[in-house]
Amino acid sequence: MENRQVVLAQRPVGMVDHTTTTIVTTPAPTCGPNEALIKVGLVSIDPTIRTWMNDAPGYLPPIGLGDVIRSGGGGVVVESKSERYQVGDVVIGVTNWQEWVLATEENRFNVVPSGTGLDLATVMNVLGTTGLTAYFGLLDVGAFKEGDVVVVSGAGGATGSVVGQIAKSRGAGKVVGIAGGPEKCAEVVERYGFDECLDYREPRLTQRIRTSCPTGVDLYFDNVGGEILDAVLANIAMHARIVMCGAISQYNAMERPPGVANTSMLIMRRGQMKGFIVFDFAKRYGDAQLELGAMVLNGTLAHQEHLVHGLEHAPEALNLLFTGGNHGKTLVVVDDSVRLT
Amino acid sequence: MENRQVVLAQRPVGMVDHTTTTIVTTPAPTCGPNEALIKVGLVSIDPTIRTWMNDAPGYLPPIGLGDVIRSGGGGVVVESKSERYQVGDVVIGVTNWQEWVLATEENRFNVVPSGTGLDLATVMNVLGTTGLTAYFGLLDVGAFKEGDVVVVSGAGGATGSVVGQIAKSRGAGKVVGIAGGPEKCAEVVERYGFDECLDYREPRLTQRIRTSCPTGVDLYFDNVGGEILDAVLANIAMHARIVMCGAISQYNAMERPPGVANTSMLIMRRGQMKGFIVFDFAKRYGDAQLELGAMVLNGTLAHQEHLVHGLEHAPEALNLLFTGGNHGKTLVVVDDSVRLT
Numbered sequence: 116m117e118n119r120q121v122v123l124a125q126r127p128v129g130m131v132d133h134t135t136t137t138i139v140t141t142p143a144p145t146c147g148p149n150e151a152l153i154k155v156g157l158v159s160i161d162p163t164i165r166t167w168m169n170d171a172p173g174y175l176p177p178i179g180l181g182d183v184i185r186s187g188g189g190g191v192v193v194e195s196k197s198e199r200y201q202v203g204d205v206v207i208g209v210t211n212w213q214e215w216v217l218a219t220e221e222n223r224f225n226v227v228p229s230g231t232g233l234d235l236a237t238v239m240n241v242l243g244t245t246g247l248t249a250y251f252g253l254l255d256v257g258a259f260k261e262g263d264v265v266v267v268s269g270a271g272g273a274t275g276s277v278v279g280q281i282a283k284s285r286g287a288g289k290v291v292g293i294a295g296g297p298e299k300c301a302e303v304v305e306r307y308g309f310d311e312c313l314d315y316r317e318p319r320l321t322q323r324i325r326t327s328c329p330t331g332v333d334l335y336f337d338n339v340g341g342e343i344l345d346a347v348l349a350n351i352a353m354h355a356r357i358v359m360c361g362a363i364s365q366y367n368a369m370e371r372p373p374g375v376a377n378t379s380m381l382i383m384r385r386g387q388m389k390g391f392i393v394f395d396f397a398k399r400y401g402d403a404q405l406e407l408g409a410m411v412l413n414g415t416l417a418h419q420e421h422l423v424h425g426l427e428h429a430p431e432a433l434n435l436l437f438t439g440g441n442h443g444k445t446l447v448v449v450d451d452s453v454r455l456t
Numbered sequence: 457m458e459n460r461q462v463v464l465a466q467r468p469v470g471m472v473d474h475t476t477t478t479i480v481t482t483p484a485p486t487c488g489p490n491e492a493l494i495k496v497g498l499v500s501i502d503p504t505i506r507t508w509m510n511d512a513p514g515y516l517p518p519i520g521l522g523d524v525i526r527s528g529g530g531g532v533v534v535e536s537k538s539e540r541y542q543v544g545d546v547v548i549g550v551t552n553w554q555e556w557v558l559a560t561e562e563n564r565f566n567v568v569p570s571g572t573g574l575d576l577a578t579v580m581n582v583l584g585t586t587g588l589t590a591y592f593g594l595l596d597v598g599a600f601k602e603g604d605v606v607v608v609s610g611a612g613g614a615t616g617s618v619v620g621q622i623a624k625s626r627g628a629g630k631v632v633g634i635a636g637g638p639e640k641c642a643e644v645v646e647r648y649g650f651d652e653c654l655d656y657r658e659p660r661l662t663q664r665i666r667t668s669c670p671t672g673v674d675l676y677f678d679n680v681g682g683e684i685l686d687a688v689l690a691n692i693a694m695h696a697r698i699v700m701c702g703a704i705s706q707y708n709a710m711e712r713p714p715g716v717a718n719t720s721m722l723i724m725r726r727g728q729m730k731g732f733i734v735f736d737f738a739k740r741y742g743d744a745q746l747e748l749g750a751m752v753l754n755g756t757l758a759h760q761e762h763l764v765h766g767l768e769h770a771p772e773a774l775n776l777l778f779t780g781g782n783h784g785k786t787l788v789v790v791d792d793s794v795r796l797t
Contacts, residue, residue, distance in 0.1 A: 389727075
């Protein structure tokens with residue numbers, strides 16, 4: 116059996132292009148004791164993958180040149196020599212961008228319970244890293260409280276859309292999204308139920324945030340960084356909390372970005388900016404997934420998955436996250452025949 | 457009786473100069489019921505005064521054109537129609553830059569206990585706003601813990617020097633100052649007992665912080681902002697806390713400053729930046745003053761006051777804070793005849 120893999124050919128400058136990755140074909144791995152062989156069905160496309168392509172320190176080591184692109188994913192167990200996995204189990208974990216992967220002692224997968232009625236794409240979206248990031252970022256890092264005026268950038272994205280919906284369901288005073296373009300903004304309000312959505316491509320964002328949030332922003336969930344972060348900083352309320360989740364405006368920067376100018380507002384308003392990585396909350400994923408899964412099943416958490424077919428299109432799928440060309444959680448379908456429910 | 461006052465003549469662009477303020481002479485205020493008349497001895501020179509001269513939102517309203525420059529200060533009660541004050545009491549509070557001030561119901565002063573043996577200049581330094589800012593910023597906002605690697609900018613200044621000494625006395629793993637020029641740096645180590653002091657005027661500050669703090673910076677007390685903040689951000693340890701106290705590198709900026717580029721390190725290292733204003737801790741000043749006063753009396757807290765004589769020199773004294781021309785807490789002696797102990 117052959118294993119097609121997308122490997123890092125050279126480190127990108129700016130957006131990923133056809134020189135960044137190459138497809139190699141290797142023999143599929145064989146299953147040793149305490150291991151299981153997984154046929155990959157979906158791989159996850161996340162902005163953070165772009166950061167791993169740089170030769171720079173991060174929360175994980177950079178992807179090495181010639182290494183398979185690191186990512187989450189899901190699939191089905193086709194052979195098992197481990198007590199943890201049964202043939203036919205749907206599992207999620209670190210698959211990387213390839214067709215086959217081994218579950219090992221070092222690279223464990225989680226078995227998706229078969230009775231939930233949630234398909235794998237939904238699980239990877241809402242119950243996966245993006246949904247969990249929304250949950251812990253808002254509630255733990257951001258210490259959300261009822262009545263908070265919440266602003267969320269990347270509001271049409273997989274994480275942002277969940278942040279806004281949790282905040283609404285828990286009694287936010289107001290939830291304002293920031294997204295790119297009128298279509299995205301309409302989606303944020305109509306599909307995800309935000310009170311408003313501001314288009315960052317239009318001028319005078321700082322003033323528009325002030326109009327939307329006249330008492331100031333209590334909690335800002337930042338997926339974007341850069342100028343949008345500055346515009347929100349100019350409008351924070353006393354004791355505001357800024358959750359630093361990501362900075363997608365910076366990930367493809369070819370030059371040193373201009374930087375955040377309004378940090379002094381943290382002094383004036385006694386605010387805080389706090390960064391986090393969702394992995395730190397791994398022990399509590401179960402509780403969050405219970406709540407998020409229930410919200411999906413009772414219809415209070417809208418979600419959508421943007422499926423791109425073909426492993427070879429994974430690099431273009433990654434670029435969609437930065438151009439705004441995706442709608443919802445972006446996943447690459449590696450093998451259509453893999454059962455996803 | 458006449459009252460010389462320094463008033464704001466026009467808003468400065470960049471450093472304060474001879475066009476910024478003017479001296480006016482008005483009749484000294486007269487003491488009404490529940491009021492006391494204070495002869496001002498010293499006024500406090502603090503970087504924040506520069507921010508109040510701008511027509512920009514802040515934690516206090518801007519100083520109005522034609523208004524006396526706002527500042528802390530100390531003096532002696534010469535007449536009292538209030539139960540709170542006795543003639544002869546040494547008091548501290550908001551005097552503004554002038555020779556006479558009334559203590560009123562709205563503008564209350566604190567009576568300095570007469571038995572401490574501490575002179576007014578020391579009280580205004582270590583037990584005043586600058587010392588209290590160091591205390592609450594390090595211990596409460598920064599959640600200092602034993603073993604922390606602490607970096608302090610403006611380390612030769614009134615606040616920074618106290619931060620480092622409290623951190624040392626409470627068991628910091630290492631205390632590294634950042635200051636301008638070899639003379640200041642020597643003072644920070646020799647007089648204030650920091651383990652090291654880095655000269656920000658020399659190149660490669662980021663690399664030198666890395667060398668001094670190979671395990672990363674656990675707590676950064678930032679008085680300066682700008683490039684120095686960026687250099688420290690590049691070196692933060694996991695779960696680092698950055699205390700945003702001030703940003704003196706920005707206060708005279710003629711153009712929009714370049715901004716802070718390395719905020720993504722807060723994500724990578726799960727760090728936080730937190731701003732504060734010492735006034736928020738007013739209810740706990742007494743406890744802090746007890747500890748700080750004891751440290752002075754038992755010789756574990758070195759301090760020095762930089763006295764500038766003559767109210768008319770207050771604007772130049774303010775500029776010293778930005779050029780680094782002061783050594784320790786800068787105070788203007790308004791009247792040499794006022795008893796300071």
